[in-house]
Amino acid sequence: xxxxxxxxxxxxxxGRSLRLSCAASGFTFDNYAMHWVRQxxxxxxEWVSGISWNxxxxxxxxxxxxxxTISRDNAKNSLYLQMNSLxxxxxxxxxxxxxxxxxxxxxxxxxxxxxxxVSS
Amino acid sequence: xxxxxxxxxxxxxxxxxxVTITCRASQGISSYLNWYQQKxxxxxxxxxxxxxxxxxxxxxxxxxxxxxxxxxxxxxxxxPEDFATYYCQQSYSTPCSFGQGTKLExx
Numbered sequence: 138x139x140x141x142x143x144x145x146x147x148x149x150x151x152g153r154s155l156r157l158s159c160a161a162s163g164f165t166f167d168n169y170a171m172h173w174v175r176q177x178x179x180x181x182x183e184w185v186s187g188i189s190w191n192x193x194x195x196x197x198x199x200x201x202x203x204x205x206t207i208s209r210d211n212a213k214n215s216l217y218l219q220m221n222s223l224x225x226x227x228x229x230x231x232x233x234x235x236x237x238x239x240x241x242x243x244x245x246x247x248x249x250x251x252x253x254x255v256s257s
Numbered sequence: 258x259x260x261x262x263x264x265x266x267x268x269x270x271x272x273x274x275x276v277t278i279t280c281r282a283s284q285g286i287s288s289y290l291n292w293y294q295q296k297x298x299x300x301x302x303x304x305x306x307x308x309x310x311x312x313x314x315x316x317x318x319x320x321x322x323x324x325x326x327x328x329x330x331x332x333x334x335x336x337p338e339d340f341a342t343y344y345c346q347q348s349y350s351t352p353c354s355f356g357q358g359t360k361l362e363x364x
Contacts, residue, residue, distance in 0.1 A: 172353070174301075181358040182293075182301065182344050187351065196351025199258060232300055242348045243291040245312060247300035 139163035139246050141233045146251030149223055157251060159216040159233030164246075167211035170194075170236035172244050173218045175229035175253075185231070186218065190239035200226070220253070228255045259283050259347050263356035269364040274335045278359045280328045280345035289349035292321055292330045295358075296341045304343075305330065335361075 145157040159171070173185040186197045186207040195207060206219040216233055230252050234244035260283040270276050280290065288308040293301040303312045305321035308328055318333040332339055340363050345356040 174355075181342075182295070182346075182355045184346070184353045184355060187353060196353070198352045237303075237306060241351060241353060242289070243303055243306035243346070244293075244301075245303045245306075247302075249300055 139235070141235060141246060141248035143231065143233045143248045143251035146231060146253045148254045148256060150257050151224060151255055153223055154219070154221045155223060155253060157218040157220065157231055157233075157253075159248060161214045161216065161233075161235070164235070166209075166214040167191075168239060170239055170241050171209060171216045172234045172236060172241070173207060173216075174232045174234055174244070174247075175227075176232070176250075177226075177229040183229070187236070187241040188216070189241060194240055196241060223253075223255050225255050228253060258352055259286060259350060259354055261345055261347055261354050261356040263343075263345055263359050265359060266357065267360045267362065269362050270335055271364045272335050272337055276332045276335055276361065278330045278343055278345075278361075280323075280330070280356050282326045282328075282347055282349075285325045286347045286349035288324050289347055290321070290323065290328045291346045291348060292319075293344045293346065294339075294341045295344065301344065337363075 142160045170189045172187040204222045230250040232250045233248040235246040290308045292305040295301040309321045
């Protein structure tokens with residue numbers, strides 16, 4: 138069964154850091170690009186970042202550029218999102234999503250998300 | 258950056274209706290347009306990729322069309338399980354922006 142399981146969310150103070158992880162199983166992880174997409178409570182989807190299969194193509198939303206870093210470890214079938222200098226507006230449910238291809242395109246498999254709460 | 262605008266933001270319809278949702282890109286994106294369905298408390302589900310290609314397992318009542326800047330998602334005959342929020346997304350260039358969503362409600 139294809140599965141993505143996010144972890145690492147929680148309550149964090151503004152200005153602090155958090156690292157999200159996504160464990161993939163049931164497919165050949167290093168063949169596919171991966172994405173992080175977030176959704177603030179009651180609001181729409183926002184694409185946060187994406188990484189190609191070989192990490193050669195990486196993109197970020199303007200709202201997180203310079204603060205967030207996406208990475209992957211193909212040997213561990215894992216995707217990461219290092220989030221620094223967190224702000225109130227970063228509070229959201231963060232989804233890990235598998236791409237249909239090796240480079241950045243549509244996301245065909247999604248995890249259930251991990252919640253990040255930013256509050257003092 | 259490319260902005261995606263959906264219309265309408267919300268829509269009321271009845272079971273059996275034909276429904277069309279529109280998505281417009283702020284610049285040409287060829288056919289790099291995807292559609293997702295999201296139900297409350299659930300992760301999004303890919304319906305259509307590359308503007309008109311039906312994702313495996315998605316009912317054939319869903320269809321997509323368009324290229325360049327203007328795209329549509331059509332549901333030919335609404336079923337009770339189709340009441341949800343729908344999002345378009347461009348994957349032409351990063352950031353891979355989403356539209357603001359269209360909430361489809363029961364009339």
